[in-house]
Amino acid sequence: MEPQKQQDIGRNERVILIHGLSGNRWVLWPLNRFLTRQHYCPMRWCYRSVLNGVMNHAERLRAFLEREADSPEPLHFVTHSMGGIILRAVLADMDWQRPGRLVMLAPPNHGSRVAQLASRSLHYLCPALSDISTSPDSLVHRLPVVQSLDTGVIAGTQDLLVHLDSTHITNQIDHVLVPCGHNRILRHPESLDEISYFLRNGRFTEGARRVVSAASPSGVVV
Known part of the structure; x- marks a missing residue:
């Protein structure tokens, strides 16, 4: 790639990074550093994922995004x-018109069987587990899709x-696979390159790996 073109990759556009359950700003650091080197302006939005449900976190994020x-x-x-x-919970209730793109890494869009099992004993400590479980009445199954952002999904082939x-x-506009597990996807070289692209x-x-797969309402974990 020519030096001038490489300088223009990110065009100083802003990127909001949001971690998952039990995450923190430090798990986002490799991604933050990578995007900075790609000439984006990343910002890590963090939250305390235990003791609160998804909608509690969404209220905080909404207050930020309204500005x-x-x-x-x-x-x-x-x-x-x-x-x-x-x-998704935030944008479901917002008239979001700002241009931009969304890359979802290992999202439990139809729930997680592991979260369902864990919620049986840890629901009061971490209500969010019930929100992202595979139970038919869980929050994740009631949310609309994000229509206002072009969306791409990256999944890990070793995600348990x-x-x-x-x-x-x-x-989703596109869906690709990288050879890694659930947390490694945040810093795997192939994942980082696909995010930037x-x-x-x-x-x-x-050249990214793709499979044709119907979304499963059960989300059974292998």
Whole structure:
């Protein structure tokens, strides 16, 4: 790539990074550093994932995004796991018109069987587990898709927390796989390259691995 073109990759566009359940700002650090080197302006939005449900976190994020909704400048999002569900919960109630793209990493769009099992004993400590479970009445099954953002999904082939079929969402523009597990996807080289490519182009690379898979309502974990 020519030096001048490389300088223009991110065009200083802003990217909001949102971690998943039990995450923190430090798990987002490799992604933050990578996007900064790609000339984006990333910002890590963090929350205490225990003791609160998804809608509690969504209220905080909504208060932040309401100040951002009217700008004509692009604003992108990269979410990990439950972070994508929180963003869906926020944008479901907002008239979001700001241009931008969304990359969801290992999102439990149809719930997680592991979360369902854990919620039986840890619900009071972490209500969010019930929100992202595979139970038919869980929050994740009641949320609409995010229509206002071009959405791409990256799933891990070795993810033992969120089944591949559960990561799909009906409005996705593209869906690709990387050879890693649930948390490694935040810093895997292939994942980082695909994130950057989608933010620039609205699709993943031609050489990325893809499978045709229907979204599973059960989201059974292998």
